[in-house]
Amino acid sequence: MPIPSREEMYSALEERHGTELQKKLDSASVAVCGLGGLGSNIAIALARAGVGYLHIIDFDRVDISNLNRQQYFPEQLGEPKSEAMKDTLERIAPYCHIKADNIKLSEDNIPALLSDADIIVEAFDKADQKAMLVNCVLENMPDKYLVSGSGMAGIAPSNIITTKRITKRFYLCGDGVSDVEDGMGLVSSRVLICAGHQAHAVIRIIAGEFDI
Amino acid sequence: MVKINGELLEKDGKTVTEMLADMEISGQRVAVEINEEIVPKAKYDETILKDGDRVEVVRFVGGG
Numbered sequence: 001m002p003i004p005s006r007e008e009m010y011s012a013l014e015e016r017h018g019t020e021l022q023k024k025l026d027s028a029s030v031a032v033c034g035l036g037g038l039g040s041n042i043a044i045a046l047a048r049a050g051v052g053y054l055h056i057i058d059f060d061r062v063d064i065s066n067l068n069r070q071q072y073f074p075e076q077l078g079e080p081k082s083e084a085m086k087d088t089l090e091r092i093a094p095y096c097h098i099k100a101d102n103i104k105l106s107e108d109n110i111p112a113l114l115s116d117a118d119i120i121v122e123a124f125d126k127a128d129q130k131a132m133l134v135n136c137v138l139e140n141m142p143d144k145y146l147v148s149g150s151g152m153a154g155i156a157p158s159n160i161i162t163t164k165r166i167t168k169r170f171y172l173c174g175d176g177v178s179d180v181e182d183g184m185g186l187v188s189s190r191v192l193i194c195a196g197h198q199a200h201a202v203i204r205i206i207a208g209e210f211d212i
Numbered sequence: 213m214v215k216i217n218g219e220l221l222e223k224d225g226k227t228v229t230e231m232l233a234d235m236e237i238s239g240q241r242v243a244v245e246i247n248e249e250i251v252p253k254a255k256y257d258e259t260i261l262k263d264g265d266r267v268e269v270v271r272f273v274g275g276g
Contacts, residue, residue, distance in 0.1 A: 038276040125276035127241045134243045134270070138250035153275040166268050167248045180275035191276070 006095045013050040021207055022050060028206045029053040031117035033105055033133055035081040036060075037186055038149050039123030040071035041195035042202070043085055047093040049203055054089065054096060055117050058082050059104035069188040110136045114144070119202050122148035123195075125180070138170060147201045151175040152194035154184030161190070163197045165212045171205075173197035216267045224263045228256040235269065243270040 004012075014022045028051050032043045035058035043056050058081040062072045076084040086100040105113065110133065114120055120141070122133045130150060137146050151174035152161060160175045174194050180186060204210070214223040216231070223231050228251055232239055244251045245268040251259050261267065 034276060036276050123276055125274060127272040127274045130272040130276075131241045131243060134272070135250065135253055138243065138245075139252050148270075148272075149276060150270070150272045151275070153273075166243075166270060167245050167250075170245075172270060174273075176271070177273060178275065179273035181273070184275075186275050 003094055009093075009095060010050070017050070024206050024208070025050045025203070026052040028119070029055070029117045030119045030121060030202055031055040031057065031114045032121045032123055033057050033114070034123035034125065035070075035085050036066065036123065036125050037069040037188075037191035038125075038152075038195045038198060039121070040081070040085055041192055042121055042123055042199045043089060044071055044092060045196065045199035046202060047089045047096050047098075049199075050093070050096075051202075051206070052097060053099075053117070055099045055101070055114070056082055056085055056089070057101045057103060057105060057113070058085075059102060069186055069191045105133060107132065107136050111140045114141065117144070119145040119147065119205055121198055121202060122146065123198070127179070127181075134170070138167075142169075145169045145171075145202075145205050147171045147173065147198050147205075149173045149194050149198050151178045152190050153178040153180040153182070153186055155187055155190060158190070158193050161193050161197060163201050163212050165210070168210075171198075171201045171212070173201060213263060214261045214265045214267055217269055223261050223267075226261050228259045228261070231261060231267070232256070232269070237269065237271055241272045243272075244268070245270075 062076045080102040082100040082102045213220045
């Protein structure tokens with residue numbers, strides 16, 4: 001079946017989200033940094049909601065160990081995650097403007113690379129890299145909104161995962177303590193809950209609803 | 213008194229580096245805000261906590 005036109009897809013979104021919110025989503029720009037369990041799910045949620053511009057970034061390739069929670073397919077093993085995710089997002093939301101970068105983010109390239117997005121999502125897996133990105137954005141890019149995730153390993157209850165507003169433009173999702181280094185694995189459902197918190201924080205920011 | 217993550221503690225006069233050492237937290241895995249402003253990592257040694265400061269220490273854990 002041929003895919004629907006841009007207008008058909010837009011009006012279907014408008015019907016569900018309302019004209020005003022859909023306009024805001026359509027003109028929003030979001031960078032998703034890291035396309036693992038958090039980032040792949042966040043990017044898909046935002047593309048489905050009709051976010052107009054997504055900048056997706058990862059330096060890694062799809063590995064068999066990712067398939068328990070990350071939104072990739074077995075036939076994509078070995079592909080750069082940024083490319084594999086772009087292919088999936090283009091199937092879900094063919095009119096979303098997607099920029100995919102297969103690159104490792106560092107303090108040197110973050111300010112230039114992420115300047116195209118109003119909202120930056122931290123979705124890395126390593127704690128020191130999370131801290132690096134958060135500090136770099138908060139120190140150098142004070143106009144950006146930042147949504148980070150920390151603490152979603154294991155099978156502890158869903159309800160201890162929360163969204164906190166640390167400062168005016170910095171939101172933190174997760175339980176804050178469940179560390180993958182403590183030997184707990186990452187389980188799809190719990191990673192999805194944290195990813196859902198992050199994606200929803202982004203959508204609320206886009207809507208102009210800043211409370212948590 | 214300084215409010216750190218919502219808890220009043222006697223950390224007045226200490227630097228951010230000293231506060232993190234007291235909390236046994238590695239400076240590589242945190243973000244520190246004082247009164248809603250980020251403290252640049254390069255200034256942890258010279259930033260001194262003052263009476264009435266509201267400090268948020270965000271400690272990151274792995275997984276994603």
